[in-house]
Amino acid sequence: MRILFYFLPKLAVAAITMLGVSALVFLSLRMIPGGYADVLLGPFVTPEAREAIAVRYGLDQPLLIQYLNWLGALFQGDLGVSMVTRAPVLDEFLRRAPVTLELALLALIVALAGGLPLGILAGIAPPDHRGGLLARLVGALGASVPDFVLGSLLIFVFSVWSLWLRVGGYVGPIEDPVGNLRVMLLPALTLSLFGIALVLRTTRDAVLRVMTEGHITTALARGERPIDIVRLHVLRNAAIPVVTVVTTYFGFLLGGAVVVEVLFSIPGIGFFIFSGLENRDYAIVQAGVLIAAAVFITINMLADLAYALIDPRVGSGRH
């Protein structure tokens, strides 16, 4: 009951947000110079052909009606048709989604495995401790080196010294699991550097904040071992901000890491959307932005639900 009353308003806000996103995306595509007929038929278009296209796609109707029609089609899973392949856009996206999902999961695992321990270390280490300084340095580097810089560097290193990992030449995980890992590891590492920094900095801040609270003093006074204090008192209380950034980061990864997928020629969603822009196949760009925003909003809603499960006070009216 508590969770339901807490969650329903969040659901309503998410629905409103999604509606706003869809309206903006719809409007933006109507604002493309030249309009749909020019994009579809090219520059040498007769007024009659333009008219015919307008009638056929309902472009002669008021904007609001057009939007509602478009929204209605959206609810039936109709995201439009690719002008290049003539296939439904949704199918094209679903076909590529597993690639992006795998990349996102790999990057997330590396980010957590690297960021959490370093962040806790930076949070509990005394100010002049060498580990704490190292953690801060990794945090600063990870937040500062853009993914395409790190990616280019890795591509250079691994194309000059052909180590075990590979650059480009994607193979699916089912045909060749080992080969798939050889291809995916570098882009995943590239993506995860920012994640490591993000998790590290958030964990450090959260741990520092918890450490100043009264119950830590009490635990210290009771003579509990430092490792127990961290495990029992600090981590649980520091969890919420960490969950927040991890979900935001994961939502961002699922939206298709355009730059990294383009750089490493990984045939995922991000690469697909970018090629859509290059081919002036705007239905793909439109659908891509919409899907990414929807995924992002859904993931954040799930995070809200997770808070209520982690912290019994959330939504009880006393928080």
Added chain:
Amino acid sequence: MFSILWRLDRLSRFGLGLLIFLILLGLVGPHLPLGDPMRIGAGPRLTPPSWQFPFGTDELGRSFLPRVVDGIRATFLLSAVAVIITAVIGTLLGMVSGFFGGFADQLVARGADILFAFPAILAGLLIAAVMGPGQISAIAVISVATLPLFIRVVRAVTLGLASRGFIVAAQVAGASPWRVMMVHILPNIIGAVIVQLTYALSIGMIIESALSFLGLGVQPPYASLGSLLRQGSAYLTFAPWLVLSSGAVLSAAIMSVNLTGDAVRDALEPLKGRSLT
């Protein structure tokens, strides 16, 4: 003010020094005897770094060092312009939202939610489709990505201030809402805005360079650090100095902003740790 400088630790002082150095370099770069960034055939094509060409030459024989210095200015300038415009708009919206509450608040907060749901680079692709690639598009993308940050922080701080005694007293004394916001609230939120400004600047620089790297930002013959990297990545295996030099300078520039941001935040909202032993 300057006493803060002496309390900084080594890492923060390094970051601040690097930031000042890079900004000065970008500003006075064109007047330094580095060579002409646009002169084609100043040397042989794609020569490795030497005393004459410290960062080597590119595929048209242009000296790469002055191009990188030009790129520093373009990257900083474009991101700074975008972020400062966004900060002003976001601060106003956030203050109105937190101070008035009610319908205005709902409108602004939901608007921020909507903008926040757009992944920055994908929004960049959409905006490039609508407005065409270029500097104005890049500024728009940076604004879309960083506006929610300003709105959310300013709104939260303003909400906390709105019920405080000195605000209520000003209202009772007959001050207009505009005067209350500008004279009484703004000085109390400016610290939070500055902290947010440094983070937004680093986000802006990352977005600008990523867009330029994809060919959607600064257009040739002008160059930003991102477009230089794009240019160099075609010759990565046999002329790696192009990518390595522009990538290193770009990373250093973003890191200097980040470290300065950390220092500003530590100075304005200190968060003291404690030892477990």
